[in-house]
Amino acid sequence: MVLLSSSNKNNLTQVVVGVLKNSSNExxxxxxxxxxxxxxxxxxxGGKKELDETPRIALKRxxxxxxxxxxxxxxxxxSYIYEYDAFGVELHPFLIKSYKGDPIAxxxxxxxxxxxxxxxxxxxxxxxxxxxxxxxxxFSIERS
Numbered sequence: 024m025v026l027l028s029s030s031n032k033n034n035l036t037q038v039v040v041g042v043l044k045n046s047s048n049e050x051x052x053x054x055x056x057x058x059x060x061x062x063x064x065x066x067x068x069g070g071k072k073e074l075d076e077t078p079r080i081a082l083k084r085x086x087x088x089x090x091x092x093x094x095x096x097x098x099x100x101x102s103y104i105y106e107y108d109a110f111g112v113e114l115h116p117f118l119i120k121s122y123k124g125d126p127i128a129x130x131x132x133x134x135x136x137x138x139x140x141x142x143x144x145x146x147x148x149x150x151x152x153x154x155x156x157x158x159x160x161x162f163s164i165e166r167s
Contacts, residue, residue, distance in 0.1 A: 034111065035104065035111045035112055035113040036071060036110060036111070036112045036113070037071065037072040037078070037081075037112075037113055037115065038069060038070065038071055038072065038112050038113065038114050038115065038150075039069045039070065039071075039072050039078050039081045039082040039085060039114075039115045039116075039117070040066070040067035040068065040069035040082075040114055040115070040116045040117070040151070040154065041067060041068050041069055041082055041085075041086050041094065041097070041116075041117055041119045042067055042100070042116055042117065042118050042119060042154070042158065043068070043119045043122065043126065044118075044119075044139070044162075045136060047136070047138070048138060048139050048140075048162065049136035049137055049138050049139065050067075050136070050137060050139055050142070050158065051067075051068060051090075051126055051134055051135075051136055052065040052066060052067060052068075052134065052135055052136075052137055052145070052147070053065065053066060053067075053068050053089070053128065053132040053133065053134045053135075054132045054133045054134075054135070055132065055148065056131065056132055056133065057131040057132065060107075061148050061149075063146070064146050064147060064148045065135070065137070065145055065146060065147045065148065066147065066148040066151055067116065067151055067154060068085070068086060068089050068090055068126075068134070069082060069085050069086070069089075069116075070085040070088075070089070072115070078099070078115040078117070079097065079117070081115075082094065082097065082115075082117055086119075086122075088129065089128070089129055089132075090124075090126040090127060090128070090129065090134070091124055091125075091126070091127050091129050092122045092123060092124040092125070092126055093122060093123040093124060094119055094121075094122045095120075095121040095122055095123060096119075096120040096121040097117040097118065097119055097120060098117060098118045098120060099115070099116075099117055100116040100117060100118055100154065100157060101116070101157075102114060102115050102116075103116070103150070103153040103154065105149065105150035105153070107149070107150070112150055114150060114151070114153075114154065116154045116157075139158055139159065139162045140159075142155045142158065142159060143155065143159065
């Protein structure tokens, strides 16, 4: 994680992501097949927050657009700052506790369920690695 001054923090792209877990202890990831940065990597579903949106509202919009689901109960997982070579992002991940509908890839990307224990083995976008670490810790504690 990178610490930035408040002036640099204002230049970060604000991104919301949803962590959906199923009863088999798998989380939903989407492919970046049609994106120029990190093609064929996996990422948590979500997207950029509009200026007039709160992170919660942005997440509801993004998951409706990308997966066709309506989220009901969510919990924030903090925020993470990641600096890529050309830009920086501030990620706002949320644990999706309940939602309505079956996730279906509505945009160009595909979706895949990955076991939480295997998240460190898949090719995941670098900015999401802190989220993976947090998830691995949360769910390993729950299993013990």
